[in-house]
Structures are given as structure tokens and as C-alpha cells.
Amino acid sequence: MTTLMSTTLEELKFHDKVDQEGLHLVSIPEIVKDDRKLNVTAADLTVSEPITIEKIKEKVAIYGGAIVRNFIAEEDCDQMLADLRPYIDAQGVTDDLQNFLPPTTARVGRTVLKSKTIAEKFLAHPTNLAVANEFLGRENAFRIGPDQIVTGTSEAQLNSCMAFAVRPGAEDQPLHRDDVIHHNIRRKMETYEFGTETAIGTVLALKRTTKENGATRFIPGSHLWDHYREPSDENAFYAELEKGDAFFMLASCYHGGSANITKDEERVIIILFMTQGTLRQEEMVLLGADLDYLRSLSVEALKAMGLQLSQPFCGHVDNIDAIEYLLPESDYRRPHFKESYKVTA
Numbered sequence: 597m598t599t600l601m602s603t604t605l606e607e608l609k610f611h612d613k614v615d616q617e618g619l620h621l622v623s624i625p626e627i628v629k630d631d632r633k634l635n636v637t638a639a640d641l642t643v644s645e646p647i648t649i650e651k652i653k654e655k656v657a658i659y660g661g662a663i664v665r666n667f668i669a670e671e672d673c674d675q676m677l678a679d680l681r682p683y684i685d686a687q688g689v690t691d692d693l694q695n696f697l698p699p700t701t702a703r704v705g706r707t708v709l710k711s712k713t714i715a716e717k718f719l720a721h722p723t724n725l726a727v728a729n730e731f732l733g734r735e736n737a738f739r740i741g742p743d744q745i746v747t748g749t750s751e752a753q754l755n756s757c758m759a760f761a762v763r764p765g766a767e768d769q770p771l772h773r774d775d776v777i778h779h780n781i782r783r784k785m786e787t788y789e790f791g792t793e794t795a796i797g798t799v800l801a802l803k804r805t806t807k808e809n810g811a812t813r814f815i816p817g818s819h820l821w822d823h824y825r826e827p828s829d830e831n832a833f834y835a836e837l838e839k840g841d842a843f844f845m846l847a848s849c850y851h852g853g854s855a856n857i858t859k860d861e862e863r864v865i866i867i868l869f870m871t872q873g874t875l876r877q878e879e880m881v882l883l884g885a886d887l888d889y890l891r892s893l894s895v896e897a898l899k900a901m902g903l904q905l906s907q908p909f910c911g912h913v914d915n916i917d918a919i920e921y922l923l924p925e926s927d928y929r930r931p932h933f934k935e936s937y938k939v940t941a
């Protein structure tokens with residue numbers, strides 16, 4: 597048995613006691629006192645015309661998020677939704693990803709492969725790329741041999757591009773940080789430190805989103821919080837957007853999809869996350885791989901090639917581990933979380 601590096605497990609105190617649902621209780625370490633709360637309005641978060649990368653960057657660094665109105669033309673949004681419609685409608689009530697998403701929420705992954713408009717008009721939107729590079733791009737000089745320095749740039753790349761259709765009856769998704777996928781352990785910051793982010797997302801409304809129909813809510817300022825500070829809905833800001841509006845948000849910000857209390861409104865957004873260009877394998881070994889060849893390999897080999905889900909959530913295909921996706925008949929299963937515990941005093 598190998599030991600894995602952990603900077604958090606040894607800080608926790610695990611109890612034998614269980615709660616009503618059978619979850620074991622756990623105590624978290626004391627954190628540096630932090631009762632900062634940011635009360636923001638839509639006006640605070642909205643970037644004024646003319647839209648510039650600097651203005652977006654400034655708001656995102658202060659609040660963790662920024663709204664850009666009329667980011668994508670309405671007709672392009674309509675095209676994106678038309679491209680995704682068959683995939684959304686094909687999803688009934690699905691499994692609940694270990695209670696992470698309400699079972700009434702349809703999610704469609706790999707949307708840039710399903711809609712050219714999403715790839716060209718959203719992913720490759722110059723503002724999307726420029727903002728991502730402000731937070732995630734790298735440029736460095738490296739020593740090679742005794743007397744040579746070389747330089748290189750690493751630009752941000754696509755991390756995920758899932759569409760989420762929150763249907764009537766959906767309940768609040770729990771507040772979470774999306775950079776858990778990168779095991780990004782954050783400590784309290786007074787002001788934002790550039791270089792600490794592993795991903796930045798852009799929420800695009802394909803239809804009007806409101807507090808009632810399930811707008812993404814987020815906790816302004818939570819990108820500066822310690823790993824263990826408790827997120828609560830008390831200070832949530834609901835990113836209410838018109839079709840075509842965008843909401844940029846750091847992956848280190850607490851957020852979640854919200855309950856849809858309407859009778860018949862479907863809320864559809866795409867969240868496109870960009871990540872550091874370095875967060876990948878050196879060789880693109882799997883590009884063009886023959887799936888039958890992969891199926892002929894052992895699970896151990898497939899795992900080591902990078903097909904095993906990195907818990908939590910990183911490297912899934914349509915929400916499941918890629919090995920399970922390749923070998924649906926096998927009894928191989930890798931859930932999103934290893935274990936769940938209930939926080940206690």
C-alpha cells in the first residue's frame with residue numbers, strides 16, 4: 597500500500613459517532629478568524645461599457661466574479677441551445693452524483709464537440725481567452741545546459757464545458773468550489789494573489805436566468821477564504837442573467853446551481869471552465885486512440901494512462917469514470933467521492 601501526500605486529512609478529527617443518515621462525524625481544524633462578508637449588487641458586479649479585459653480582471657479579483665452583459669449574440673445562443681436540445685431532452689431524471697446535483701438537473705458534457713457555435717463563438721471568444729490567460733497563463737524562462745535560456749508560454753486551455761438544465765422542482769445544489777478537482781487547498785488571503793488559481797469559469801445564459809428558476813448563486817469574496825470556512829447562503833448573490841449575458845467566476849469561489857421554484861421554466865446555462873495549460877499530460881497519448889485497443893488493456897494499464905477519475909470529479913466522461921464508460925459491462929466502479937462525513941463541532 598502506498599501513502600499519498602495529504603495536507604488535510606491529518607488536520608481532521610474523525611469520530612466513531614454517526615448522524616441519522618449513517619455518516620460518520622468529523623471535526624475540522626480551527627481556522628483563522630474571518631467574518632468578512634461582501635454585500636454586492638448586480639451593479640457592483642457588472643462591467644461597464646466599453647468592456648475591457650482590465651475591467652473584468654479587476655472585478656473578478658475583488659469579488660471573485662463579474663457580469664458582462666450581451667456577451668454573445670442572442671441568435672448564437674439560440675443555435676447553441678438548438679444543438680444541445682436533443683441531448684438535454686434525452687436526459688430524464690438521472691443519478692444524483694452522490695447528492696451533488698439535484699436528480700432533476702440535466703447536464704450535457706463535452707458541448708464543444710456537439711456544437712460548433714459553442715466551440716467558435718464561446719470557447720474561442722477573444723474575451724473568454726484573454727480573461728482566462730490573465731488568471732491562468734504562464735510565461736517563463738528556463739535554463740537548458742550551461743549557457744542557454746529558453747522561454748515558453750503556456751496558454752489557458754479548456755477544462756470543461758457542461759450545459760446544465762435546471763428543471764422545475766430542482767432543489768439547491770450544495771455550495772462548493774470547483775477547484776476541488778485540482779486539490780487546490782486555499783488559505784485565507786487579504787487580497788487576491790494572482791497565480792493561485794487553477795481554473796476560471798464563464799457562465800453563459802442560453803435563456804433568461806432568475807432567482808426563481810435556478811440562477812447560479814455565488815458567495816462574493818469567498819475566493820479569499822480559508823479551505824475550511826463554512827459557506828452559507830446568507831450572503832449569496834444570484835447571477836440573474838438575460839440570454840447572452842455572461843458571468844465570469846473563479847473556480848475558488850463558493851457557488852452552486854439553485855432551486856427552480858417555477859412551474860414550467862427551464863433554466864439553461866453553459867459553464868465553460870478554462871484551466872492552466874500545464875494541467876495535462878505531456879504526451880497527448882489518447883488522441884486518436886483505438887477504443888477497441890484500449891478495451892483490450894488491463895484496468896491497471898488504463899488507470900495509469902490517466903483514464904481513472906481523479907477524485908473528486910476530475911477526468912470524467914459524461915459524469916462517470918472513463919474506464920467505466922469504456923467497460924460498462926465490467927464491475928469496475930469509481931465514484932466521485934471516496935467517503936463522505938458530516939461536519940461537527
Ligand SMILES: O=C(O)CCC(=O)C(=O)O
Pocket residue numbers: 697760762769774810811812813851852853854865
Ligand atoms: O448549474 C449551475 O448553476 C452550477 C453547476 C455547478 O456549479 C456544478 O455542477 O459544478
Ligand SMILES: [Fe+2]
Pocket residue numbers: 772773774851852
Ligand atoms: Fe460548480
